[in-house]
Amino acid sequence: MNITNVGDLPVAPQWFRFTDVDERTTLIEEPYVRPLLRANVWHLRGRERDLLVDCGLGVTTLVPLLRERFDREPVLVLTHAHLDHMGSAYEFSQVWAHPLELVDDPAPGSLHGPVLAAQLGLDEVLPPALLTARPHGDYDLETYRVRPATRTRSLADGDLLDLGDHALTVLHLPGHSPGSIALFDESDGTLFSGDVVYDDVLLDSLPGSDTEHYARSLRRLRNLPVRLTHPGHGHSFDRHRLHHLIDNHLHRPPSTVHRPPSTVHLTPHDSD
Numbered sequence: 657m658n659i660t661n662v663g664d665l666p667v668a669p670q671w672f673r674f675t676d677v678d679e680r681t682t683l684i685e686e687p688y689v690r691p692l693l694r695a696n697v698w699h700l701r702g703r704e705r706d707l708l709v710d711c712g713l714g715v716t717t718l719v720p721l722l723r724e725r726f727d728r729e730p731v732l733v734l735t736h737a738h739l740d741h742m743g744s745a746y747e748f749s750q751v752w753a754h755p756l757e758l759v760d761d762p763a764p765g766s767l768h769g770p771v772l773a774a775q776l777g778l779d780e781v782l783p784p785a786l787l788t789a790r791p792h793g794d795y796d797l798e799t800y801r802v803r804p805a806t807r808t809r810s811l812a813d814g815d816l817l818d819l820g821d822h823a824l825t826v827l828h829l830p831g832h833s834p835g836s837i838a839l840f841d842e843s844d845g846t847l848f849s850g851d852v853v854y855d856d857v858l859l860d861s862l863p864g865s866d867t868e869h870y871a872r873s874l875r876r877l878r879n880l881p882v883r884l885t886h887p888g889h890g891h892s893f894d895r896h897r898l899h900h901l902i903d904n905h906l907h908r909p910p911s912t913v914h915r916p917p918s919t920v921h922l923t924p925h926d927s928d
């Protein structure tokens with residue numbers, strides 16, 4: 657299927673945007689990805705090792721840039737295996753994820769809006785091209801596929817990820833996808849939430865989603881001493897906003913509850 661007018665897409669001067677959030681946290685974004693697929697990548701500097709929380713869509717190489725900027729390759733932790741979070745995972749030598757996320761056999765994904773919408777069972781009409789620029793001059797959007805990665809460590813709820821001078825606790829919070837995790841820094845109340853919660857409509861009816869599990873995960877999150885949330889999409893927010901978003905989702909009127917797609921199952925497992 658042709659993606660109309662993609663030949664007209666300009667070439668981005670720089671694909672990734674780096675923003676230092678505090679002395680050990682850097683936000684990495686892909687500004688030329690349309691919002692549906694524009695995910696946050698979080699780089700956490702540690703004394704012994706660095707962690708990268710998710711790795712973006714994977715349309716151009718990321719690891720060489722990280723080596724250049726941070727002097728070493730971080731361990732990649734995947735909050736889940738949707739295309740916008742794991743696209744670059746194949747580049748990393750250490751990939752940590754929950755075993756229920758099929759990082760070695762990911763859903764193929766697409767940068768063609770209608771194809772992706774069909775894969776995900778979304779009602780909304782997506783634009784023909786899910787990028788607004790190309791990462792380099794000879795990039796062909798039609799060749800995009802999520803490349804499989806090798807999981808080098810299986811993460812479980814309660815695992816402590818030690819960076820040397822601070823540590824993050826793994827929270828298994830299924831619902832958006834079966835093996836969705838968040839990382840929680842109990843020392844300062846910072847949560848890296850992936851797609852468990854962000855400041856927009858929460859998706860609990862994708863292929864692989866589970867509405868009941870999602871609600872249970874949100875109730876668990878509400879009881880934790882979270883001070884600041886760095887989500888998988890959009891801006892960071894405080895405890896008050898976190899509770900507002902959780903309560904909104906749990907108490908939404910029945911008419912807005914999305915039913916899982918009954919006819920569209922192009923993949924046996926999760927997609928974003």
Ligand SMILES: [Zn+2]
Pocket residue numbers: 736738832851927928
């Ligand atoms: Zn997702």
